Amino acid sequence: MRSYILIRWIPVLLCTALCLLAPSHAPGQEAPYFVTYTHYLEEPDNLEVAANSTFATQRGGNRTLAYWSELEYGVTGWWTTEFYLDGQTTFHDSTVFTGFRWENRFRPLKREHWINPLLYVEFENVNGADKILKEVEGHDVETDFASSNAEGRSEQQRELELKLILSSSFKGWNVSENLLFVKNLSNEPWEFGYAWGISRPLALKASARKCSFCAENFVAGVEMYGGLGDRYRFGLQETSHYLAPVMAWNHPSGFTFRISPGFGLNDNSHRFLLRWGISREFAGFGSALRRLFGGRS
């Protein structure tokens, strides 16, 4: 239970501290996806703090509620770095801390193009009880999640994850495709996965009045993600796939709320996932931190 409290309260404590340290917020125009990445990076010097959850049903096992905290920082205009802490509660079992992830996204091209590539490198150190389903890869299937937390925790996974992110914006629509390459560092084969998403704000023009519920503050879309097997058994056999409508509400106060019900597309997938999350962006975090330690902003 202590892990649950720790992971759940980290974003709250950070938000409070950051409100005092870097009072200016930066209302974001965030994409609604939970799994798919677009080519938009965090604005330089800004920090985004997020808390997300995934509820999953489980055939032949207990339902789970997984959660992760995210700290995303814009180092430069072409580099964003992000740190995650993961945990989960399995109903009728226990609550456990499941590990951390450190990801970096790089934008190789200076200008906008029809298709904008982004390179993604992540190192993750999680245990087998991790159930956030932030990505689906290789032969990940629902039965993998049926084991108890005690069993899961005994299995340590150190993985290197690479993604090629391709993303386009056209007439208000965003279309993003991600190809996923994962290598478990303990001598297992490369595994593959994919995610794609399409979304659009409910209104393209902003209204002249200040409002919380204007259509332009809402972004809706759909994303799909799944595994593509591994180096030796590439393809759709024994893989799981999900289709998930997504919705984000970018509130003018700087908070973004997201929700997404997800549906498993085959018998290897969880039947139902429900994801939700809240995030807030703090402008000038890097400068504020430098000021705090006596440096120049």
Add this chain to the structure above:
Amino acid sequence: MKKGLTIAALLTVATVGLARAQQQTAKSKTDPYAELRRVPEKARDRANPLSDDPEAPIAGEKLFERHCMECHGRGALGTRKGPSLRATEVQEATPGTLFWLMTNGVVRHRMPVWSKLPEPQRWQIVSYLKSLGPASGARAEAQASNSSALLR
């Protein structure tokens, strides 16, 4: 051994990246308006489709306050992080030039791409900027700032 090498490689990449990013920031004390001259001619000639919309500057102001004011300051007069957009160079630039810069950003100099805002919203911001008019001394202020970004 392999694990150690991979982690070492990752850390090296991150360190080199950070060093390069800092070098770029140091190098970037140049003319903050230079990027205006690099906009392709075709993009410069694009007309603002919302130029006749009386609400466009008002909505643009709202969007500016949300997305741009943090760097470019209240009334677009500039801050240490971003230059004034009331300088003659910006105010005399065509709407198409401002739209293109907002869309593409100046990524190497810390101004992000703003194509995540739908086109009409970017044009609304352009309408707002053009409605402001030049402010005296804006250019001098911008050059005094340490920033190299044109827009943010």
